[in-house]
Amino acid sequence: MSSPLNPSGEFRIAGKEVRRLGYGAMRITGPGVWGEPADRAEAVQVLRHAVELGVDLIDTADSYGPFVSEEIIREALHPYTDNLLIATKAGFVRTGPDRWHVLGDPNYLRQQVELSLRRLGLERIELFQLHRIDERFPVADQIGVLRDLRDEGKIAAIGLSEVSVAQIEEAGRTAEIATVQNRYNLLDRASADVLAHCAAQGIGFIPWAPVAAGGLTGPGTALQAVADETGATPSQVSLAWLLAKSPVVLPIPGTSSSVHLEENMAASCVSLTPEQVAALDALA
Secondary structure, eight states: OOBTTBOSOEEEETTEEEESSOEEGGGGSOGGGBSOOSOHHHHHHHHHHHHHTTOOEEEOOTTTBTTHHHHHHHHHHOSOOTTOEEEEEEOEEEEETTEEEEOOOHHHHHHHHHHHHHHHTOSSEEEEEESSOOTTSOHHHHHHHHHHHHHTTSEEEEEEESOOHHHHHHHHTTSOOOEEEOBOSSSOOTTHHHHHHHHHHTOEEOOBSOOOOGGGOSTTOHHHHHHHHHTOOHHHHHHHHHHHHOTTBOOOOOOSOHHHHHHHHGGGGOOOOHHHHHHHHTTO
8 A cells, every 4th residue: 555645556566565655865975976975874864764655666766976875764764664665776876976886897787785784784685777778788687697696696686777778678688678768858768668568567667767747837838737727846747657558667856855755755656637737748
């Protein structure tokens, strides 16, 4: 059953039913997703408040900080409740603020899984996602090492990030793919075909950067009209639109502010009519 504080519906990952409106833990690091946050105590409080508001899916990555996000999650929430699913990722090496370098060497991926287990204080990572496919290594080798780690009981389910339909199908020949995390929002619909594929196959679709309304807001815009009709903010409408797109969609808005967190989570209470969804669809 959905929490009255997060009535967003559920989706099953690794045998767990999680509420579809989760939390992305990238923003609890420093500028450029690098180093410590300005206020670590506030970051800890935001994570704890997210759980209080009904969040049971928290998404992070070893590259956020690097390592900082995973470490703060453990500080804030360990020992974890049985219903909480911590999802993490590997596949990027960091050399500085806003610097991301793809690395999918299977030996490196295995190492990072082991290190994430230690940092998070877990015996098994429920959802482990390949942050990017590295073209320098066969996809079967990158997914294969995650499949081996799954078989060893160190991860429960495998996900992908920023992939095409063809890449999902290729990866699926080596191991079952539970989720796909691609950029998708009101402004960026480039992954519409990936969402359609995930919906058809029952694969969870985790849109990152889910709130990106930009120039769509303002008097006279369709987004503002729907916001006015529902009494919600444009950001809340953006999240409600994602939740309405498909039951496989699991938005993970991130923030380092408790006030902003509460606004995001309240989006799960915003109900859109088919006409409102169609008006927002037409903004593409």
